[in-house]
Amino acid sequence: MRTTIERRDLGPRDVLIEISYAGICHSDIHTVRGEWGAVPYPLTVGHEIVGHVTEVGADVTRHAVGDRVGVGCMVNSCRECANCRAGQEQYCLQGNVGTYASVDRDGTVTQGGYSTHVVVDEDFVLRVPHAIPHEAVAPLLCAGITTYSPLAHWKAGPGTKVAVVGMGGLGHMAVKIAVAMGAEVTVLSQTLGKKDDGLRFGAEDYQATSDPATFEALANTFDLIINTVSASIDVGAYLGLLRLDGTMVNVGAPPEPLPVRVFSLFNNRRSFAGSSIGGIAETQRMLEFCAEHGIAPEVEVVDADAVNDAYERVLSSDVRYRFVIDIDSLR
Ligand SMILES: [Zn+2]
Numbered sequence: 001m002r003t004t005i006e007r008r009d010l011g012p013r014d015v016l017i018e019i020s021y022a023g024i025c026h027s028d029i030h031t032v033r034g035e036w037g038a039v040p041y042p043l044t045v046g047h048e049i050v051g052h053v054t055e056v057g058a059d060v061t062r063h064a065v066g067d068r069v070g071v072g073c074m075v076n077s078c079r080e081c082a083n084c085r086a087g088q089e090q091y092c093l094q095g096n097v098g099t100y101a102s103v104d105r106d107g108t109v110t111q112g113g114y115s116t117h118v119v120v121d122e123d124f125v126l127r128v129p130h131a132i133p134h135e136a137v138a139p140l141l142c143a144g145i146t147t148y149s150p151l152a153h154w155k156a157g158p159g160t161k162v163a164v165v166g167m168g169g170l171g172h173m174a175v176k177i178a179v180a181m182g183a184e185v186t187v188l189s190q191t192l193g194k195k196d197d198g199l200r201f202g203a204e205d206y207q208a209t210s211d212p213a214t215f216e217a218l219a220n221t222f223d224l225i226i227n228t229v230s231a232s233i234d235v236g237a238y239l240g241l242l243r244l245d246g247t248m249v250n251v252g253a254p255p256e257p258l259p260v261r262v263f264s265l266f267n268n269r270r271s272f273a274g275s276s277i278g279g280i281a282e283t284q285r286m287l288e289f290c291a292e293h294g295i296a297p298e299v300e301v302v303d304a305d306a307v308n309d310a311y312e313r314v315l316s317s318d319v320r321y322r323f324v325i326d327i328d329s330l331r
């Protein structure tokens with residue numbers, strides 16, 4: 001449904017962005033369907049945003065009119081807590097201000113990127129390197145940083161073996177980034193339907209999780225497993241794939257708890273972890289990394305009128321690999 005939303009007046013440290021493209025993230029669907037709790041309707045979602053600066057506040061120093069910029073999953077944080085001071089604003093102890101469905105500093109509910117313009121504090125606006133194609137930038141701001149951050153934190157690189165569970169929007173970025181970091185990457189997907197793509201993105205191996213033999217063949221193999229699936233999985237079966245001191249990191253978020261047998265953590269001193277997006281400085285590093293390594297998401301551009309159909313296709317895993325909305329179709 002199309003509607004008109006108000007953006008706040010430009011404050012001295014605000015940037016006005018004319019949006020070009022907004023990515024469709026699974027979180028948008030969880031949110032609008034009320035699967036992650038009550039929704040402050042009316043709500044515009046979208047937290048993968050790219051566009052150009054059209055106006056800046058009087059005190060803005062980091063961005064100028066005409067700059068190509070991006071906005072991801074958060075638009076502010078307290079900036080004072082230990083986590084914010086450590087550059088980990090996504091873990092702000094006061095709770096970061098989400099790009100949509102959060103209460104902004106002026107008391108209004110934040111509204112996301114499926115819209116023509118957005119006003120954001122300059123500190124939460126990212127600079128986009130020239131090398132990244134315009135329509136492919138947006139998904140980096142959620143899917144890209146969500147997978148880059150744990151890969152960097154757990155030191156994926158030469159000599160490490162990384163498994164990526166799920167080959168969707170997050171999964172395909174995890175593969176490309178881990179490969180660029182120098183890791184040896186295996187994709188674990190329900191079927192072999194996207195195997196050719198996985199190998200093209202640089203994975204060395206691609207196995208079906210629907211085949212129990214996969215879990216026997218790959219037992220005690222990986223240093224790091226990035227689980228991008230947002231449905232329930234048999235955690236114990238995946239933990240069995242970790243070698244000594246290996247870690248399984250969850251970046252997908254199933255609504256229900258995942259049961260873990262502690263004994264499967266004792267073996268090989270394994271860790272079961274979670275990770276949420278990344279800090280602003282780290283997100284900037286991710287963009288530079290992707291530009292440097294020639295990495296971009298695979299996108300399918302849709303008009304605003306096709307969003308509901310796109311949601312259905314995301315839910316049936318029928319997207320290769322991220323939808324982005326052409327915001328010009330809203331104008
Ligand atoms: Zn997202």
Ligand SMILES: [Zn+2]
Pocket residue numbers: 077078079080081082083084085089091092093094095
């Ligand atoms: Zn904070």
